[in-house]
Amino acid sequence: MGSRKDSAGADDGSGRHHSEVAFRVNGAPHTLTVDNRSVLLDVLREQLDLTGAKKGCDHGQCGACTVLVDGRRVNSCLLPAVAQDGRDITTVEGLADGDGLHPLQRAFLERDAFQCGYCTPGQICSAIGAVAEAEAGHPSHVTDPEAPSGRPVPLGPDEIRERLSGNLCRCGAYPNIVRAVEDVIR
Missing domain, CATH: 3.10.20.30 (Beta-grasp domain)
Structure with a gap:
């Protein structure tokens, strides 16, 4: 027993x-x-x-x-x-603050950065993490090797695409996902 x-x-x-x-x-x-x-x-x-x-x-x-x-x-x-x-x-x-959406949630809606929506929650959480990583100075594979270490990494389209490359969208909403992240970091 x-x-x-x-x-x-x-x-x-x-x-x-x-x-x-x-x-x-x-x-x-x-x-x-x-x-x-x-x-x-x-x-x-x-x-x-x-x-x-x-x-x-x-x-x-x-x-x-x-x-x-x-x-x-x-x-x-x-x-x-x-x-x-x-x-x-x-x-x-x-992520939302009461009835107010997180800026990335709002940007995804405004940019129509989704189609079926299945991947959208993961895309949004990943984008929030990616922005924080860049602000903390963590380089990505495409970060200029000459960029000063430990300083915020500017997030252009190539950086955003690279940092979000682990999140797949079968519908192919990538261009608007990148634009939504760009809208928030401006």
Whole structure:
């Protein structure tokens, strides 16, 4: 007969392993018991009913599941939920300020930077992370090697395209996505 152990990840006798995890999602604290094998995307969608982040490829290749963890963009389909204990997670649902859309959400609407909309939440979260990375001076593959280190990286169309290259849009709305990001950084 299996032994019953604490919720810190040990066997509960059923052959399943669970842990308690506490994090903030869109500013609200949550303490959940999660299967140790669950990824953050599944916990957000299935336990918290936050369905903005989408399950696309489930392999970290499409970016539809992009959220912000401690301000950095991540593919939530690859992150074990238990490893997010103590973190601050922002999904597309947490970007608006009451009824006021985040500037990037508004720009996506104004520029018609989506078609089917499936990738849009991940695109927006990724763009927010990309802008923050550039402001912090993190270079990309296309950043001029002569650019001073640690200073904000100017975001022209090539920089934006490179930084968002991990987020796929099957509808091909890329030109308007780039324009929407340009509108916000001006």
